[in-house]
Amino acid sequence: MSENPQSSVREIVVGEDGVGQRIDNFLLKTLKGVPKSRIYRILRKGEVRVNRGRIKPEYRLKIGDLVRIPPIRVSEEKAPAVPGDRILRLLDQCILYEDKSILILNKPSGLAVHGGSGLSFGVIEGLRALRPEARFLELAHRLDRDTSGCLVIAKKRSALRGFHELLREGGMDKHYLALVKGRWQGGKRRVEAPLRKNVLSSGERVVRVSEDGKPSLSIFTPVAIYKDCSLVRVKLVTGRTHQVRVHAQFCGHPIAGDDKYGDAAFNREMAARGLKRLFLHAAELRFTLPESATIHVEAPLEEGLQALLTGLEREA
Numbered sequence: 001m002s003e004n005p006q007s008s009v010r011e012i013v014v015g016e017d018g019v020g021q022r023i024d025n026f027l028l029k030t031l032k033g034v035p036k037s038r039i040y041r042i043l044r045k046g047e048v049r050v051n052r053g054r055i056k057p058e059y060r061l062k063i064g065d066l067v068r069i070p071p072i073r074v075s076e077e078k079a080p081a082v083p084g085d086r087i088l089r090l091l092d093q094c095i096l097y098e099d100k101s102i103l104i105l106n107k108p109s110g111l112a113v114h115g116g117s118g119l120s121f122g123v124i125e126g127l128r129a130l131r132p133e134a135r136f137l138e139l140a141h142r143l144d145r146d147t148s149g150c151l152v153i154a155k156k157r158s159a160l161r162g163f164h165e166l167l168r169e170g171g172m173d174k175h176y177l178a179l180v181k182g183r184w185q186g187g188k189r190r191v192e193a194p195l196r197k198n199v200l201s202s203g204e205r206v207v208r209v210s211e212d213g214k215p216s217l218s219i220f221t222p223v224a225i226y227k228d229c230s231l232v233r234v235k236l237v238t239g240r241t242h243q244v245r246v247h248a249q250f251c252g253h254p255i256a257g258d259d260k261y262g263d264a265a266f267n268r269e270m271a272a273r274g275l276k277r278l279f280l281h282a283a284e285l286r287f288t289l290p291e292s293a294t295i296h297v298e299a300p301l302e303e304g305l306q307a308l309l310t311g312l313e314r315e316a
Helices: 023-030 036-043 085-091 123-130 158-171 243-250 264-272 303-316
Strands: 002-004 010-015 066-071 072-075 095-098 102-107 148-154 172-180 187-193 194-199 205-209 219-223 229-236 280-288 294-298
Touching: 023 036, 023 066, 066 280, 085 123, 095 294, 102 123, 148 158, 158 187, 158 280, 172 243, 172 303, 187 264, 205 243, 219 243, 219 303, 229 243
Parallel strands: 148 280
Antiparallel strands: 002 072, 010 066, 095 102, 102 148, 172 229, 172 280, 187 219, 194 205, 219 229, 280 294
16 A cells, blocks of 8 residues: 655644544544554644644634644545445335435345444445535434334434434334344333453454443333234433344244354254244334424335245244
8 A cells, every 4th residue: 555645834723614523533543554653643742733732632713723734645545335226226215215415225134334343334325426526424323234214324424423422311212123033011111231251262352241331221012912022112212232132032932034143943944934033123213303393203114024024924
């Protein structure tokens, strides 16, 4: 990878898209290809100035701030992978809601939200290719690669900040549909089991219920009881990594098609019935951003999942 020397000082005036962003994150985006350690070094040494003064990495930018960036070598990036026309058409067809601030799509299962870890692209790269004129498109939250359903993309930094504030304060109404092993007993159930991330020796990330984990709350409500499995609706009160999958396993009802936290024999049975993926779907979102009307979006199940449920109803 060659290097592109920038021999002169750069001065950037912060516009609306940069308001509220930490200076370290601003530099990471602006100086693509520069190692993170190098960026923090120039911050510590005071080589980066805002309004001619030294700042700390956690400083949040204000509109009109003048950011001085010293001469620095920036690695020339490889051209980003461009998703094919089929993926771009699929993303365009999956859009459920859009206004001037956000976009919500029904993310297909099997498509990651972003590239990395061996993947050349994901949803966000696809949307940027689909909307090359868009000045700002950022993931407001994430879904696992194998999970389908409502995914929010911010079109303005103010919307991104507002969405994250709702997530922190519990102002988001999120509901999932999951097909789980066994016949659900007892109606609505609150699962309050703290979750902790762990990394195995293989490098695989897993989440476990642990007393020293982060507080986590899911509310499970049965929707339909079949012969040997159940369809449940899950309200996420907190939003931890793999929360629905681990809480379902914890209460004895692992999700169909879950190759990390599920039951192998049950997964084989569901595969024989035609299930080709994890049966976990972000079905509904309801939230209100500042200075905005309440947004309520429902994402329909894909045909394959709906066909499976129809077959299970006949068996029951």
